[in-house]
Amino acid sequence: MTAAYVALEGGHVLEARGRAPGTARGELVFTTAYTGYEESLTDPSYEEQILAFSYPLIGNYGVREERFESDRVHPRAVLAKELTEDVADWLASEGVPAVDRLDTRDVVTDIRDSGAMKCGIAVGEDVTEEDALAELEACKAMSEHTEIGEQVSVDEQTTYGADNDGETVALVDCGAKGSIVDSLLARNATVHVLPHDASAHDVDALEPDILFISNGPGDPANYEHAIDLVQAFAEDTPVAGICLGQQIVAEALGGATEKMTFGHRGVNQPVLDLESGQVVMTTQNHGYTVAEPGDHLEVTQINVNDDTPEGLDGVDYDIITRQYHPEANPGPEDTLDFFDDVLAMADARATTAVPADD
Numbered sequence: 245m246t247a248a249y250v251a252l253e254g255g256h257v258l259e260a261r262g263r264a265p266g267t268a269r270g271e272l273v274f275t276t277a278y279t280g281y282e283e284s285l286t287d288p289s290y291e292e293q294i295l296a297f298s299y300p301l302i303g304n305y306g307v308r309e310e311r312f313e314s315d316r317v318h319p320r321a322v323l324a325k326e327l328t329e330d331v332a333d334w335l336a337s338e339g340v341p342a343v344d345r346l347d348t349r350d351v352v353t354d355i356r357d358s359g360a361m362k363c364g365i366a367v368g369e370d371v372t373e374e375d376a377l378a379e380l381e382a383c384k385a386m387s388e389h390t391e392i393g394e395q396v397s398v399d400e401q402t403t404y405g406a407d408n409d410g411e412t413v414a415l416v417d418c419g420a421k422g423s424i425v426d427s428l429l430a431r432n433a434t435v436h437v438l439p440h441d442a443s444a445h446d447v448d449a450l451e452p453d454i455l456f457i458s459n460g461p462g463d464p465a466n467y468e469h470a471i472d473l474v475q476a477f478a479e480d481t482p483v484a485g486i487c488l489g490q491q492i493v494a495e496a497l498g499g500a501t502e503k504m505t506f507g508h509r510g511v512n513q514p515v516l517d518l519e520s521g522q523v524v525m526t527t528q529n530h531g532y533t534v535a536e537p538g539d540h541l542e543v544t545q546i547n548v549n550d551d552t553p554e555g556l557d558g559v560d561y562d563i564i565t566r567q568y569h570p571e572a573n574p575g576p577e578d579t580l581d582f583f584d585d586v587l588a589m590a591d592a593r594a595t596t597a598v599p600a601d602d
């Protein structure tokens with residue numbers, strides 16, 4: 245059996261079964277999702293994190309590329325009670341260390357008590373506890389990953405759905421899930437995917453109906469280019485954001501974000517819409533939250549478990565954002581209408597700004 249060690253912040257080292265070799269370090273977080281491991285493992289928002297699955301069996305319906313949210317695995321390492329051969333082989337082929345046969349109940353309880361923590365991992369024939377501890381020692385806090393947007397964003401602007409005749413979306417890619425682009429294309433939008441450090445000039449050149457800030461990894465305060473864009477465009481162009489996108493919009497418009505203890509990661513997070521009184525089930529993956537919306541934004545939806553903001557609307561500007569993932573991969577699909585609302589907001593503004601010829 246391959247040796248496997250997991251070193252937790254504070255120096256406690258767990259032994260496990262090695263399933264994919266290598267050494268790695270990252271912020272240890274857990275997800276309670278019981279389906280959607282293909283989507284989670286390819287979600288760019290997990291960059292620089294180590295993902296522990298609380299659901300005990302991961303991989304029981306195989307690995308299919310059509311479920312992937314990006315072109316690679318993003319967590320630095322994976323922990324589970326039991327991984328199937330399919331998933332272990334996939335992670336090995338991606339060079340992502342993986343372990344199982346450890347008590348993930350203990351790991352999750354630890355994270356719930358102490359918060360997301362630094363972690364080092366070593367898996368292989370000859371590795372020792374010291375190798376895992378050396379990784380832990382080298383692990384940076386998430387907020388210190390100041391270039392994280394660069395690691396996950398496109399290098400060059402790419403256009404999808406050029407022949408579509410719906411709204412024109414400028415999607416700032418801070419680590420966008422593929423299904424956000426798919427959800428917009430399915431509604432006939434033309435989607436220009438822009439690098440995380442796109443300039444106001446780049447966006448202007450596209451004459452977008454809406455500026456859309458994607459999800460993404462790390463601390464929202466480290467996305468200064470996207471923050472600048474929201475400040476430059478919010479007054480005259482409708483703005484939308486998902487997850488990191490909501491946080492960036494808040495940072496840009498006088499609000500504030502803060503790190504949560506262990507965050508929200510799973511596929512059954514309940515969200516209350518404050519106006520309708522309706523509760524919807526949502527997919528989530530975030531460790532930061534909007535602490536203060538600021539004067540330009542109002543909270544329209546909250547998490548039923550801890551009251552944190554899940555949706556924001558502009559007070560004086562056309563803005564809609566969500567902290568959860570309305571693109572709903574792997575589901576539930578309760579919140580897909582977010583995309584209809586966003587495109588309707590852009591359409592309404594375009595119609596008012598440029599009156600149609602009689």
Ligand SMILES: NC(=O)CC[C@H](N)C(=O)O
Pocket residue numbers: 289458459460461462463464486487488489529530531532533
């Ligand atoms: N999925 C996301 O966009 C995550 C946003 C941010 N990195 C957080 O952890 O809160």
